[in-house]
Ligand SMILES: Cc1cc2nc3c(=O)[nH]c(=O)nc-3n(C[C@H](O)[C@H](O)[C@H](O)COP(=O)(O)OP(=O)(O)OC[C@H]3O[C@@H](n4cnc5c(N)ncnc54)[C@H](O)[C@@H]3O)c2cc1C
């Protein structure tokens with residue numbers, strides 16, 4: 001049993017936990033961070049795109065030694081049917097700037113580096129330790145945690161829950177609900193290794209330039225989901241995720257979906273001859289703004305994925321995790337500097353500060369998206385991609401049919417599949433949810 | 436083409452690193468005469484194919500290859516079909532890349 005008392009205990013050493021532990025330790029607090037994996041990152045899975053701005057606020061000179069893969073100069077968005085893809089590509093030389101805005105990373109390696117920064121700031125980091133319970137006093141105030149390491153409790157003034165999307169402590173303690181099948185996606189992912197010259201040739205890159213591809217369409221078999229292909233230095237991260245409720249409903253297997261994605265004629269040439277070195281899976285919070293639980297209480301706060309702070313429309317999560325971790329830590333530091341207790345009244349400062357940040361503003365903007373995507377998944381992920389593909393092929397094939405007839409045919413195929421009213425309705429709902 | 440072969444999950448898991456906590460599975464299926472729809476769905480949804488049907492028609496879990504995604508917890512914990520927890524600290528899957 002650890003006899004000493006800490007100012008703060010952080011559960012989890014992912015993006016959110018590391019940001020919070022770092023900020024509090026730098027602020028002079030006595031911090032204990034607990035992580036169940038062998039090292040920070042050994043249990044974590046991500047695409048992964050790193051957003052520089054949110055990390056810069058924590059580690060201003062991170063570019064000097066963080067394990068970064070490629071800085072992104074190009075983003076591709078693919079709408080796929082079974083044999084084709086219609087793509088939107090954005091590439092700009094402006095992204096070859098001195099301080100690039102987005103990078104690809106390999107999470108296990110990045111987290112290890114991030115955790116080192118937390119240690120250097122003076123926090124005690126204990127890995128290979130699963131926290132099993134929250135300890136509370138007779139008034140229900142959280143006063144520490146119990147772990148599977150030794151008997152007994154470890155105490156602190158505040159417990160920061162950074163346990164990720166599948167967080168058990170918070171749900172076991174009744175602080176928030178267990179993730180629901182309609183509100184989480186399951187993503188599966190593989191790491192494909194290839195020599196860097198081959199990756200650069202296939203993706204049209206030079207040096208450390210990078211590309212990401214996001215893909216929707218028949219690859220998800222009518223389920224709400226998305227595929228992704230990210231170029232790293234010497235490997236390609238490739239994966240696909242769909243709502244758990246959709247997997248349950250359709251009986252599709254995640255690995256079957258991944259394999260079909262890999263065999264798609266637009267994807268297969270990119271990974272041909274690669275060596276797969278890892279297969280992983282992870283949940284992603286998809287509930288958005290409406291699924292955000294209570295963010296603080298007596299002696300505790302929750303940050304990152306555990307608090308559903310994840311913007312699935314923009315594929316952003318780690319930056320919201322880092323930012324919520326930093327903001328929670330700043331709020332705690334303020335309360336502590338005034339020698340005040342960690343009561344809900346005082347911790348409300350965290351929510352107030354978070355509400356004013358991009359985290360909540362962005363999530364609020366898309367509050368109706370999750371429901372729309374879910375109830376209309378067949379249209380958005382099956383019918384439309386097929387129609388777009390057909391229209392493109394019809395448009396491009398030169399076969400003596402007058403163009404005016406081609407256009408009529410295309411329009412007819414859309415209205416036949418969805419009816420004018422249906423099309424209008426979908427567009428209207430999409431615009432409303434987007435606003 | 437070896438479509439079936441390329442879909443073998445066992446081969447995929449073979450690349451991963453694990454430290455198996457022998458004799459202490461972190462997920463347990465509650466004994467049942469007939470599996471619930473939730474349990475049955477796990478035969479397909481588990482990305483590591485940890486759930487299988489035995490000869491008596493019951494669902495069994497062998498969690499040595501579990502990649503700790505938590506999907507079975509999301510689907511089956513509420514109904515009491517399974518008892519789910521994380522492996523002991525340091526055990527289970529160890530991602531090198533993640
Ligand atoms: C396939 C995929 C692709 C993604 N792509 C992107 C992307 O490109 N860009 C982006 O910004 N975001 C992306 N995300 C989202 C991003 O990964 C998450 O939002 C982010 O990791 C959340 O950070 P977190 O610290 O809240 O949780 P996590 O990073 O999951 O960390 C939680 C930590 O807590 C530990 N833990 C849990 N329970 C316990 C316990 N009881 N005791 C001890 N330790 C415990 C875990 O081991 C883990 O280290 C992606 C996610 C997935 C799954």
Ligand code: SF4
Nearest residue numbers: 481501502504505507
């Ligand atoms: S946690 Fe995920 S990988 Fe492990 S048994 Fe459950 S569904 Fe399968």
